[in-house]
Amino acid sequence: MSKKLLLSIIVVLLITNVATMLFWKNDQTEPIVEDKEIDTKKPVATIDGEEVSYSDWIKSLQGNYGKKELKDLIDHQVVAKLAEDQNITISDKVIERDIAILTTMQGPISKESLQKLEQGWRNDIVYRYQLEALLADGNQVSEQEVETYYNKYHKQYQFDQSLQFSHILVSTMDTAEKVYAELEEGASFALLAKEYSIDEDSREAGGYLGFNSANTEFLPSNYFEIAAGLEEYSYSEPFVTSNGIAILYLHKSLPTIVFSYEELKPFIRNELALQASNQKLVADPLWEKLDINWIYGE
Structure with missing residues (x-):
């Protein structure tokens, strides 16, 4: 398999995985009981007269999803803080390109529903690119490597109308x-x-x-x-x-979104740096840069 074909497959899989992650996350954050305050002193359900208490429900949620959700929350705050400290910003143009890609994966959807999705996508796109930049920091990639890669694969980064x-x-x-x-x-x-x-x-x-x-x-x-x-x-x-x-x-x-070499250079450099170091796109290595304590230990 050629390197170009392999990289194209990787890009498609990455986009698909990101889209799946974002759609799953949006599903999980929908309120269980909309527009209604929950009385924590009352049962949340009854089955043939047997009550399911609010505390039992919360314990179940915590046991099944608590650690993952808390880690995800900490990961996002860690990346946001370190990115702010290092002045790592993501251009609106890159964000709009990724939102456009994700939008093309939607069927017919109302303007209001799409705007709601876009806000969630925007937050996660910024997180992903800031995480890439933080993890790639300190890994050297030559200008020649970046330029060579751009000349071969820059069309993958463009978006056609x-x-x-x-x-x-x-x-x-x-x-x-x-x-x-x-x-x-x-x-x-x-x-x-x-x-x-x-x-x-x-x-x-x-x-x-x-x-x-x-x-x-x-x-x-x-x-x-x-x-x-x-x-x-x-x-x-x-x-x-x-x-x-x-x-x-x-x-x-x-609309069509086209990037110049200078616009894409930092993102290509980060990608190549992570490839060279076999670094996974997870925030775990960044935790040691901050003083973090959480209920699940070290």
Whole structure:
């Protein structure tokens, strides 16, 4: 296997692992009882009259998840403190690139839900890059090594414009205008797609077409021309395509993000330093830099 192919696989796996970690974490932090204060003196459940007390519940949570969650909290505070002491900051451009990658892994999602996800992603992206920088500190990587790596693999760090579409495709303008009128009255785009669309590949998914780049061969070229005049989370008027009459919905528009060598140099240097030292991306080695005491011991 070539080094380039291996590194590409590693990048894909890294992104997938990060996404999985972030999605799992978001699931775990959802409140169990929303918008309701818990009376700690009352049972949290009863089973055939037998009570499960609040203290039993907390002991179970602590036993199953307590150590991991506390360590994760300490790790993040350790990295944040050391990064502040060493003035390690992460550029907004890098953060937006990683958020864009994670966004492309989402299906149709509301603007509000995506904003909530993005905040969690942002915090964890900053943590990950600051952790890399702290662990790589002191490991020497030559300018030539960094430049050589950049020349070979810099395209892996760039992000191409990507548009998230749904559509309703029908055979006649009369049908398209009927569908458009229902949309204007507040009908669901996805439900109308299931009812009217003749595109069998996307109909059952509510017309969803996923994220697409402008050079895709699977969509009519004028979809991107129409999308240029749309705001996110809005739909077009009916228009003629090579396959019929379409109404296009633009969920999300992600712009091209391109990095110069100077912008990527510190991140590549950190990656190469960690590779050379076989350093795992964990905060454990940083604990010794601070005075840390916790209930689980040394």
